[in-house]
Structure formats: C-alpha cells, structure tokens
Amino acid sequence: MKNNTRIQLGKNGPLVSRLGLGCMRMSSIWGGPTPNEAESIATIHEALDSGINFLNTGDFYGAGHNEMLIGKAIKGRRDDAFISVKFGAIFHNGQWLGMDLHPNAIKNFVNYSLTRLGIEAIDLYQPSRMDDSVPVEDIIGTVADLIKEGKVRYIGVSEITPDQLRKANAVHPISALEIGYSLADREIEKELLPTARGLGIGIVAFANTAEGLLTGEMKAPLPDHDYRNHFSRFQGENLIHNLEKVEFLKQFAINKGYTPTQVAIAWVKEQGESIMPLVSMSRRSRLPENIEAMNIVFTPEEMHNLNATFAKGAILGGTYLQR
Helix, strand or coil, X not given: CCCCCEEECCCCCCEEECCEEXXXXXXXXXXXXXXXXXXXXXXXXXXXXXXXXXXXXXXXHHHHXXXXXXXXXXXXXXXXXXXXXXXXXXXXXXXXXXXXXXXXXXXXXXXXXXXXXXXXXXXXXXXXXXXXXXXXXXXXXXXXXXXXXCCEEEEEEECCCHHHHHHHHHHCCXXXXXXXXXXXXXXXXXXXXXXXXXXXXXXXXXXXXXXXXXXXXXXXXXXXXXXXXXXXXXXXXHHHHHHHHHHHHHHHHHHHCCCHHHHHHHHHHCCCCCEEXXXXXXXXXXXXXXXXXXXXXXXXXXXXXXXXXXXXXXXXXXXXXXX
C-alpha cells in the first residue's frame, strides 16, 4: 500500500506526498462527538507507513485537540511527517465568532500550536481565510518573520482571492494554496487556479467529495440533525437535482470498477501535477481506498464526460466553501 509519489509545493517549496491526510475529522466538529482517539492515531501511523506524510490541521479544530492528537501520533516520528497548520479562526462554545489575523495574535497562535504539537517548527503555516480586517502584507509579513525565528518553514494561504494571492506572494514566496476543489466546486478554475499556477504555487485541494455529495451515499432529505442542512446545496429541490447528477457519477464509477469517492479524488488529482487531493479521514479502513484512487487514470472521453456532466453551474446551491 506504499504511496511514494511526491508533489512539490511551490516552485521552490518542499517535496511532500501527492495525497494529503486531513485530520479535522479526528476531532469534534460542528458539535459532534470526538472520534476514537486510538483509532485516529493508528490512522495517522498507517498513513505515514504508507508514504503519506502531509498532515493537515488547524489550531481551532476541537479547540486545540487536533494538534495535541497529532503531537501524540508523531512523537518519535517527526521526520516522517510534514505538518500543515491553519490559524486565525476564533470559536466559542463551538460557534464561529470571526477571524483574528493581527500580527500579535499570529505570534500568540504559533507558540500555542508548537506546544500542542510538541515540535520546534511548523512546516507549513497559513491563515485559514482572509477577511480584509488586516492588510495581507501585514499577515504574510508576520509569518515571514516567524520563518526568520525558526518557528515556521514555509508559508501557505487558504480561502483567498486572486488579488490577495498576488499581494501575499509579493511579500514572501507562497508555497501552497489550500482551497475547496471538486467536480461539484469548480469556481477556482476561472481565475484563482490560473493565478496560483502562474505564480508557481502548489494547490492543496480539500472537500474532494463536496461534503459527501459525490460519495454516492447521500439520500434526500438529510436527517434533521445533519449540519449540511444549513447550506442551500443540500436543501429541497437543490438536493434532489444534485443527487440526479451524482447518479451519473455512480454509474461511471461502477463501469470503471471503482467507487464514486475514488473517482472524485482521482479527478482532482488529474487536474494538474501541482495539485494535491487532501482527504479527511479518521479510520484506517479508509486508507486503502483513498490511496488506490491515486492510481486511477481516465481516457480523454471519460474526462470529457465528467467535465461536461459537472460543468460549472451543474450543481445547484452553495456551501460554506464559497466566499
């Protein structure tokens, strides 16, 4: 199950695994229960053993729980792991309050992250979103100072506009852009993706299955307690329409001998050598399927059919991924 394929994050950035492990679901999100910690740590260990070294987290995932979990998992294996940390989001009692991207806050955040992770330097450090409350130049400049201090190695960004990306890269080379990207979410193809490519910035693409829409397992209506009910994509006629589109993906996957999830991940991987699918999981049982997806190739006709069926606007409604 070894996955040795590597991707370079940015034209002068580090080599990391082509498939990334998103660790968010290993902590309580949206008020849900915390998954079994032993299983989460075992999942990280097996991912590392399989050649997946890119571990993605946020200092606000589970109010720091996620970082502490990763810290336990990589103890004695620091050289095997590349740690990506997002910062800036402020939560209280599980409710999002906004962002704090002021320089003093960033300097405070990084020290807490280093302590929880039990490491001396964060490999990739990035604001989780830009909210225009602080100039991009001040945010990136502060992280650049942390590189000089030896607390951070590379700078990334997430949930950013093309103009903000250009400003950020002018302050310090940006290694990676973390952004939602899937068959169902293709907005970045218009301007943000070309901008990143032109600047030589790698893409860390999360939400490859569009919050579960592309797994082929979703049914309408969703249970009342499901957090996705808050988003128009998963409501009423929108969800019915969108699931009809997914029926094509399900049949496509059957014909190819894979699952819809695998096809969705593979499609993201096939969008360019600079793109890393970032897949969230908290169980070891998910690893073989997701690793196998990285070996899928499509014929020109298959790619045309996928792109035509899931062209921009084919999926109705939005999610929190959209700015």
